[in-house]
Amino acid sequence: MTVQDVRAFNRFYTGVIGALDYGRHLYAPYTLTESRVLYELAQVPHLDAVDLRTLLDLDAGYLSRILNKFEDAGLIERGPSQSDPRRRRVRLTARGREAAALLDERARETVGAMLGTVDPADRPRLAQAMRTIQQVLGEDGDRSEEVVLREPRPGDLGWIVQRNAALYAAEYGWNTDYEGLVARIVADFAEDHDPHLERVWIAERAGRPVGCVMCVRDDAPGTARLRLLLVEPEARGHGIGDRLVRAVIDFARGVGYRDLVLWTNDVLSGARRIYQRHGFVLVAEKPHRSFGKDLVGQDWRLDLHESGEWRVTQRANDE
Template identity: 40%
Template sequence: MSVVSDAQIEQIREFNRFYTHLLGLLNEGLFKSQYNLMEARIIYELGEVEHLVASQLGQMLSVDAGYLSRVLNKLVKAGIISRMPNSQDKRQSLLSLSAVGEVARVDLRQRSIEQTAQLYNDIDPSQSNKLVTAMAKIQTIIAPQNTAPKTYILREPEVGDLAYIAHRQSVLYELEYGFGNAYEAVISQVVADYIDDYDAKLEKCWIAECDDKIVGSIFCVNGGDGVAKLRLLYVDPMARGMGLGGRLIDEVVKFARKKHYQKIEFWTVDCLDAALHLYQKIGFEHVSSQPYGDFGSHLNDGAGINRQDWQMIL
């Protein structure tokens, strides 16, 4: 039996109709181009992965083989797609974009960007952040296995990165937990102190990036007396489920050991369940708890949240 009520189903169907109409997905030409939705998707996928066979393309698009064959034949005749012999399976040709097809792909991408900008440029920036986060949540809830970026890199922070981290984490934790401006003040101060007092020999910040977007970060700060402070672990919703949080914490532990710190300390709050699980799994010990109302007094039906202190002896 479905856990979704009839009223919720109708609301979902109404949103689907609204968004389909908004994007013009049923128009004869997608983005006012000469290609319909299926043709545009095929051009996009062949631009992402060169030399696919029809069966692979059908699986990626979840489309009937007969219908796909007709669309492919049309695009081949139009000179958009090239067919090449497949040495591994002579029954299926290798498909790729021709030079004309590559031009079409670039044009479709630009049209998509322009349409998206036109649709959302008039939205207030604070609302657009909420919108994008909500879209990421929809992806994560409906198909979590498909939403995490495949690869990421860790790098040093560049100018503007730390301000972005403070902004993004403030917005995210307001949306997910309702922490408000008090939390923004806390992390902004952490970032400002790091910039003002940065010691390159004993401190470090890691930025996680995927597809030119910041998707995570963490800091290791000198707390004095042989203590390293772990600060501001952040993993964007679109990067969750790929092991990034654990990797960032591991980097802090390795760095602290390399710099001969005696222990790592940090504090957090008890509603961040996923992060708490990671800390415990990696070997941190929960030391103490106490009520903390600075940005969570309204949570848990007014009961608030608790501050937790953790440490790892190195």
């Protein structure tokens, strides 16, 4: 490979990006950098400003001007960091999430249209070529191994059902009754959920899902329920489960839930250790026969008021 090869590819790829954003429809009314800031903030419940600056490699003054603009527009809220009072924490407001969701929808539609011109037989080869570039040129040679938490994309909800069914059958011998339960949970979320009060996170590494978790409203007022925590076997031992559970806790507390509850079974010892590390308390357990096995179901609860900063959100209480 020569310098000219790289420059030729850069010219080609720059042309592709320009074609995707023809007429500036994709990012309007934001600049490309502003859109990147919105995108990163939408991936997590909150970020410290210094971490956001490092992540995007932005000048501190430039990022400060963007955040000031976003705050004036009601897209973000800023407050003291929980990890270091000298830092400032940044989180999207409901309006900010709507703006980020609109940009994401435009990007999906635009890239989807581009992929529609690619022969289906060539798509795996194209995807592999993209992964190869990331792996070869990534910082320290291991960027492809970084894990990001993101919102689900088309097909991810089906992946949650398939992987839950396959993993629990392989590891615990559960039958298709469990797959039916997961399918109903996922279908209920897909058909009717409030994006301000309920979310799904996908943990992604090297361009593919390796974990998931859900936060949905419980029947009890002011209570959220954590559901369907899963980490692929080859991705375990790297703190992904902890990150997923922390994302749910931060989100639930941030929108004003008072309590976070979950139901699990005593055989899932790895998941139970994660819940205990994050302050969940076992409140009840009961033997039952489900999924073709004799199990002991357990109810766990986390008081979000006692475990950290709590802000009342009237909408969460009223609904």
